[in-house]
Amino acid sequence: MASTEPLLKVRGLNAYYGGSHIIQDAALRVEPGESVALLGRNGAGKSTLMKSLLDAGPRVTGEIMFDGVALAGVATDARTRHGLVLVPEDRRIYPNITVAENIALGRHAARPGAKVNSDEIYDLFPLLKPLLQRAGYQLSGGQQQLVAVARGLMGAPRLLLLDEPVEGLAPVVVDEIAHDIGRIRQTGELALLIAEQNLGFARRVTDRVVLIDSGRIVFDGGWDAFDADPQLKERYLAV
Numbered sequence: 001m002a003s004t005e006p007l008l009k010v011r012g013l014n015a016y017y018g019g020s021h022i023i024q025d026a027a028l029r030v031e032p033g034e035s036v037a038l039l040g041r042n043g044a045g046k047s048t049l050m051k052s053l054l055d056a057g058p059r060v061t062g063e064i065m066f067d068g069v070a071l072a073g074v075a076t077d078a079r080t081r082h083g084l085v086l087v088p089e090d091r092r093i094y095p096n097i098t099v100a101e102n103i104a105l106g107r108h109a110a111r112p113g114a115k116v117n118s119d120e121i122y123d124l125f126p127l128l129k130p131l132l133q134r135a136g137y138q139l140s141g142g143q144q145q146l147v148a149v150a151r152g153l154m155g156a157p158r159l160l161l162l163d164e165p166v167e168g169l170a171p172v173v174v175d176e177i178a179h180d181i182g183r184i185r186q187t188g189e190l191a192l193l194i195a196e197q198n199l200g201f202a203r204r205v206t207d208r209v210v211l212i213d214s215g216r217i218v219f220d221g222g223w224d225a226f227d228a229d230p231q232l233k234e235r236y237l238a239v
């Protein structure tokens with residue numbers, strides 16, 4: 001891949017649930033190693049946009065280029081093996097197997113030849129290490145989120161999509177997850193797209209903001225530019 005090409009380039013993306021036109025003509029770019037916040041109110045279309053990238057739910061039209069490959073017609077599992085990995089909002093932790101087993105399941109999503117070392121992944125999540133033999137059903141919401149992110153990393157992603165990773169979590173847990181994401185970012189070229197409503201958290205873990213409202217991208221820029229226009233927050237994020 002030429003170094004000037006973005007890792008993800010989306011143009012003219014439309015997504016539909018039945019007759020409802022949810023995502024409307026969206027454009028989006030993520031560079032290798034970049035972390036981007038996808039901000040928007042409840043129902044703005046954040047989850048639908050993420051699922052559209054994987055063809056995992058809505059009917060989708062438009063162009064999605066990932067790592068130099070056009071994804072039209074590529075099945076969801078093949079997209080994941082290519083390095084586009086989603087950690088969904090509901091986390092999907094299996095209750096009756098252990099944390100270590102839940103995390104290991106992510107390995108099936110890894111692209112052929114990818115080197116994934118579970119010990120290196122455990123090192124990124126110090127809070128998980130003592131919990132590896134615990135059953136999924138015994139975890140708190142924050143612990144489940146850490147397991148879901150660790151499992152996502154086992155898929156050797158190039159772009160990890162996190163759908164509202166800190167929704168409903170206590171501030172101390174949000175803080176821990178922000179630290180863990182900081183550690184993950186130091187490991188290399190992994191790019192992140194993080195759907196969020198928690199501005200403080202998003203600011204800590206991302207470089208750039210994409211704002212979505214009623215399925216349309218209404219702002220795309222740096223945090224400085226976002227902060228310079230307080231109306232953006234009032235208009236598109238205030239409850």
Ligand SMILES: Nc1ncnc2c1ncn2[C@@H]1O[C@H](COP(=O)(O)OP(=O)(O)OP(=O)(O)O)[C@@H](O)[C@H]1O
Pocket residue numbers: 017020022040041042043044045046047048049089
């Ligand atoms: N499976 C579905 N079938 C029909 N409509 C859906 C479906 N999932 C979402 N929608 C609709 O699509 C729109 C966008 O929802 P989406 O879940 O993408 O928003 P969001 O920004 O992720 O919000 P949230 O924070 O509530 O998850 C909403 O109007 C929602 O009702």
